[in-house]
Amino acid sequence: MFEEILQNVRLKKPLTHCITNYITTNDCANIVLACGASPTMAEAEQEAAEIASQADGLDINIGNLNSHTVLAMHRAIAAANQAEIPVVLDPVGAGASTYRMETLRDFFAQYRFSVVRGNVSELLAVGGAASNTKGVDAGAADAVTEENLQERVEFFKQLSAKLGAVVSVSGAIDIIASPERAYICRNGHPMMSCVTGTGCMLSALTAAYCGGNPDNILEAAAAATAAMGVAGDIAYQKTKEQGLGTGSFRVYLMDAISLMDAETLQGGMNVEIR
Ligand SMILES: Nc1ncnc2c1ncn2[C@@H]1O[C@H](COP(=O)(O)OP(=O)(O)OP(=O)(O)O)[C@@H](O)[C@H]1O
Ligand SMILES: Cc1ncsc1CCO
Ligand SMILES: [Mg+2]
Structure with missing residues (x-):
């Protein structure tokens, strides 16, 4: 299902411009390289437009804002909007501060986004629903479960229509929604939330996949989430076998993305469409 998406990224090596937070910049650059794309992390206001307009995909992450x-x-x-380059927005910590919410409100009023990707608490806050965000982490009370899955799928399909963007929600169960269709992904391991920036990395990966597949944004976003989930499964297996911890897991996760091919993805992913 996602074979062509992966192939396009490796063939086109999309230039992926990321303006992200300094907590995870290096991991984001490395994950973009690992999937076969090229990162550029420029954040100076003097050159941001020039760099973005040369890119194939743009990743905007509000994890650690300043003016x-x-x-x-x-x-x-x-x-990027002017040049019709796909833009992925990661609303890190949405709901945690007025500054973040006002910045997001200004963005949605002025620009088009291809994908809005965050954890469930962030996307609930973006959608105007009650959210229990815990700083940049999802609140346990907001988790997508088998019991509330259908309700959440409907909510995020509606949010996708409202934003005019694919909505990509991460957690134990990931939901990647367009107004008509949602991919549900049940891969990955809780250890992924014990390493900072796995979500930031997924947003950068999503921007690279969208950059390589600008005419197929929903599938590109779903493939990025599935690849990250399968990488999480592989990394956890290796970490456990060796009795190691989160530091090694972080390295094995990067390894798994760099080694990801269509066969590994197809064989490992647990994806449903609703
Ligand atoms: N309990 C879990 N089980 C399986 N996979 C998980 C779990 N929690 C998170 N993941 C996976 O980890 C990745 C990051 O998701 P998460 O929701 O933690 O993002 P995030 O909160 O934006 O992360 P960060 O902001 O720290 O970068 C996704 O690929 C997601 O599927
Ligand atoms: C820990 C942290 N703080 C701001 S961004 C970030 C990385 C995970 O989103
Ligand atoms: Mg995040």
Whole structure:
């Protein structure tokens, strides 16, 4: 199902411009390289538009904002919209502060996004629902479960229609929704949330996949989530076999993305369409 998506990324090596937070910048650059794309992490307001307009995909992550990066983000997104380059927005910590919510409100009022990707608490906050975000982490009370899955799928399909963007929600059960169709992914391991930035990495990976597949955004976003989930499964297996911890898991996760091929993805993924 996702074979062509992966192949396009390795063939086209999409230039992926990420304006992200300094907590995870290096991991985001490395995951973009690992999947076969090229990262550029420029965040100076003076060059953000110029760099973005040369890219194939743009990743905007609000994890650690300041007035300079917000200005750079505005310039980069405007340039990407102008050039019709896909933009992925990671609303890190949405619901945690007024500054983040106001920044998001300004973005949604002015620009188009291809994908809005975050954890469930962030996407509930973006959708105006009650959210129990715990800083940049999802609140346990918001988790997608087998019991509330259908209700959440409907909510995120509606949010996708409202935003005019694919909505990609991560957690134990991931939901990647367009207004008509949602991919449900049940891969990955809880250890993924014990390493900082697995979500930030998934957003960067999503931007790279969208950059390589600009005419197939829903499938590109779903394939990125499935690849990250399968990588999480592989990394956990290796970590457990060797009796190791989260530091090794982080390295094995990167290894698994760099070694990911269509066969591994197809064989390992647990994906349903609703
Ligand atoms: N309990 C879990 N079981 C399986 N996979 C998980 C679990 N929690 C998170 N994941 C996976 O980890 C990755 C990151 O998801 P998460 O929801 O933790 O993102 P996030 O909160 O945005 O992360 P961060 O902001 O720390 O970068 C996704 O690929 C997701 O599927
Ligand atoms: C820990 C942290 N703080 C801001 S961004 C970030 C990385 C995970 O989103
Ligand atoms: Mg996040």
